[in-house]
Amino acid sequence: MSIGRRCCVLPLILFALVAGAEAQQPSAQLAALLAKLPAETPAVRAELLILGVEDIRTLCAMLKEPGPGEDTQVRLALHGLAFALADPQRATERKTYIDALIAALRAAPPPADVPFVVEQLQLVAGTEACETLGRLLVPSATEGTCDAVARALQTIGGDPAVAALRAALPALSGRCRLSVIAALGALRDEASVAVLLADAKSDDRALRLAALDALAGIGDPRARDVLMPAAAADSWYERSRATDNLLVLAARLGAAKQADAAASILRELLKTRVDPADTHVRCAALHQLAAVCADGAVPDLLAALDDENPQVRAAAANAAAGVPGEAVTNALVAGFESASELARVALLEVFARRGDAAALPTVIKAFNDPIKEVRVAAFATAAALSGERAVAPLLTVFMRDDADELQAAHTALARIPGVEVTDKIITLMSNLPPRVRAHVLGVLAARPKPSTLEPIFNAAKDADAGVRLAAIRALAELADDASVPALLALLRGAETDDERTAAGEAIAAVCLRAADRARAAGLVAGVLRDAPVPVKCALLPALGRVGGKAALDATLAALGDTEPTVRESAIRAFAEWPDATPAPHVLKLVQTATDAKSQVLTLRAYVRMIGLGPERPAADTLGMCTAALAAAQRPEEKKLVLARLGEVKEPAALQLLMPYLADEALRAEAASAMLNVVEALIPARCQDARGALDRISADQWPDALRERADAVRRRLERFEGYITDWWVAGPYTEKDKAGHQLLDMVLPPEEAGAKDVNWRKQPVNSDPESAWWIDLNATMAGDHRAAYAFTHVKSPSAQKLRLDLGSDDGVKVWLNGALVHTNNTHRGISPGEDKVVVTVNEGWNTLLIKVTNDDGGWALCARLRTPEGGNPPDVYAEAGDHP
């Protein structure tokens, strides 16, 4: 080049350099816009949308390679635009954006992050970007660029995208080639089949598998010839993948109206994959066959419904249920008559799932199938298929005697949705024989409430006793508190004891549901005093279930009734009381009972009430148990009380139970109850649990409980002795350092003589179940940090001890300033996960533990045991003074 020319060119070069440098600096307006991102209001979107091509190109030039440079706002802007410009009314702005990104990709140098720019084009561009993107698919392209471009072209699709991929393929190898093959397969480029067939025979496993995947996806019939041998590969993984590709190929062929070719592949799989390990393949082949051939697959499905393998039968049923179309339903219906019993049951379920009413006549006919299982399946199907239309046929089933059929019809009718169906059932009911009406009333009890209860109240006065009883039971489910007077009238008019009992139960159920339970109970209690004896005996249990002041007053009054049956009913009412309010009265009855029966009834009611009242102080419960034990005369009742004592999570309960270990008749119950208490004390009160267990010698445990006692002892050993008195310091963090990277960094608490360490007492976990570990998140929560825990350990002598540790996450331990343990791990807290034998000095020792947190929970547990795992005598921890 001549000097003169150089002189002319040089200013141009300089100008370009300056222009390039200036292009990386945003305008003041653009800079101000970037500073607003991300925005909390939509207004900024409008500002972004009016950016011109130069601003967008500037943004692309401002992109930095992934690294320390700050370009977050730039990426937000470009990415935000990609989404905002999807608005169909922004076609002009979208074109500006796309043109700018394309120009940026074509520029020299290209943007610092090409994949990022490509990914924005993927979101918004059309085929206008394909040529530029295709140019990036060169052997020298990075894997990231290749991957991004292939994915973008796959997303854009269309002939230009396919052409760009196909043109690039010959020169590419390795990961890049795989990316392009995957995209061509996804875009179903038939013109690539020849190349892919060659790659499908490659020794390179990744290339071979990618080519097979692509060939299957394209759906060319020639793929069968390479897939079949691949599906016989030694490698189970390759075999599975090739088999799946055959299924994909079959699907593609089916979609291309080559059903015969597809069916041939699938039937070949069905025929050859008979090993039980290939059951899933046959299932899939059936599924695909149904999808491809629709009613043409019905003979295969019917045959499969009779297969020895239940999974195959299930797959056939699923496939038959999933293929739409009346032709398929008709074909299945046509095959129903000649199918086996097993297949008929399956087909009925299929009809229900298909929901095609064309099957209904066949289903109704199956109500009279000679096989019960078929009949039962038909009821459910009829209900599912035809809803209200199934009601009348199903009601006829109640004329039968078989319990299973009656139950199935009941369930089917109960599940048909809709109040109008309930009303229809009621309408039809009136013309049916009494035994059927009784069943129907049972159905109504399980259905949504009808529009009016009057027909049911009328049925409660039916001439037939069975109908009356069924109606009263239905009212128990359906009536509300407005019906209480009517129910009381029913009770008074009841003709049999069963009806009176049922009416009483109905009244109780309604009162319990009432919005104003006290008022409803008051209504009932109000009629009690002047009611005839049978009515009183039916109402008292009802009042007992409802409870409340009115019920209690009425029941206590009934204890003074002249009729013994009424008095007994009153006693029995306490056996169902919903809370422990009457307990003092019941105890008095226990203590003043004059006959054994009353004594037992009242005592059992009292013991039951001991168990009601979880908020009652333990001391009061223990007092009740003591009173009950004093009153109990028979072992049966004493056992009940001992069981109640086992529910009290207090050491004092153990003291009450202890003497009964010596009573042969009660030993087992007392021991079981004691184990319940001890178990409940772990881990919150290990010392109390230990004290109790140690007082019981091994031979005091009944044989049947010895194993359980050992298990409880092992559980106690797992949790007891963990140190809860700690100083803690932290949190310590370091910029860009993860938690696990802090474990080996020397931080102030590790440094001798460090000052300005903020030591403070760590609170014990408020949840007693978590008493054995300390929660560092409670006081200094967060990810990627470290903290220190410090305490003193006193030992009566120099000795070897075992330090049991658990941590979330990493842990480092110094004993008397010497490092004794490190575990840079990532885990949840678990007691004794690390066990380290250490040597302690006589007297006081210092224990410093560092715990790092990567994320989530952050915790520590530590205790000292003998090397054999026992409790070392006179060894204890105290935080004392911090360092």
Add this chain to the structure above:
Amino acid sequence: MSTHRISRRKFVQRAATAAAAFYIVPRHVLGGRGYVPPSEVVTRGVIGTGGQGLSHVTENVEGQPPVTLAVCDVDRKHLENGLKRAGRSCDGYADFREVLERKDIDTIHVATPPHWHAVVGIAAAQAGKDVFGEKPFARTIAEGRALAGAIRRYGRVFQVNTHGRFGNYYHFGATKMLRKLVDSGLLGTPLTVRLTAANGIFWKVKMWSGRTNLTPEPVPAVLDYDMWLGPAPSRPYHPHRVHQSFRGYWDYDGGGLADMGQHYLDPVQYMLNKDDTSPVEIEAEAPWPQHPDAVGMWGTIRLKYDDGHTLILQSGEWGPADPAGLPFIEGPRGKVYDNYRTDPPGLFDQLARFPDPPPLLDFEMAVRTRKQPGGNADVAQRSCALVNLANIAIRTGRKLRYDPVRERFVGDEQANLLVAQPMRAPWHI
């Protein structure tokens, strides 16, 4: 009727129940060569033994048949932890495909980050394994549908690891009772369900937010980063992108919403009897624009079903928040608060007469009986879709309409690009 008769005893032994899609299966029928009778344990291979994954590793106790036969992780340290936890009779692998070669493994526990869930789950189904998968079910709606499709196609059993529909729903009450209450109609319709910070629901939004401008670091020698990435785009390594905090990056997960969403939303889908559908309108209040790589903050999300039932999710960590004291479920005839409190009072006491919903099976019983468990793939896909729909609304910054049948957005093809996202080769669904 058919002349093809079998003995009644054989029929009863082989008959299906009316409701069952699967049949009781003797174990030897399932497994063929070398398989053991149904009295033996269900064996497992655990893929992913960092963090949550380690909890899937059952210790092989001396004197009892081993349960965990294989553990797999792309991080050697996590793999060591997994082997240590399993103890005896367990092999370690760095590539999940080798685990799938094992004929003696019945179930695969997928405890990888979510961007792997679909790929590994589908491969496991192809290999004839049942799958116990971590939540969220899948990173995208399309991945979830592909996984559910594979499970269904191959007749496998799948359970997602969230159990709220089985027991109590936090401090509100038993999920079954809440479902009965909704079914009973006592609350009326439509219903509003509030999953808000004010109601004690913690969304971990800030906790699982990603970081921007990460400076790439050398890949640790213990980590096979290429396999860690798997189907996710190739990005430079940084420790915050992996191992727990991956939750903060769209490439792998969806922030706190994806971490906790299925726990909170799966039981709600069940309560509302919406296991087979999805909302039709979704909108979000969140900072805009969202970062292309790092998951950010959000305030309120509303998801509305076609019958008018509405879910309100509120993080309490950004934007305005509802006050405390609003009902958990609210309908025109009744409201539900915490601890079974209702307005009017005593609504739960009226439920005895209504039929219980069908009982839910747990995973192990489902594997043995070949019936679908409570959190099966189809229902998991639907509850996870709520999470994905919400995140798409956050990312696009606009109100979206959704077709639950086609599982695509209506009139928003760009949003559909987030429904189905191509994977990094050679992985695909």
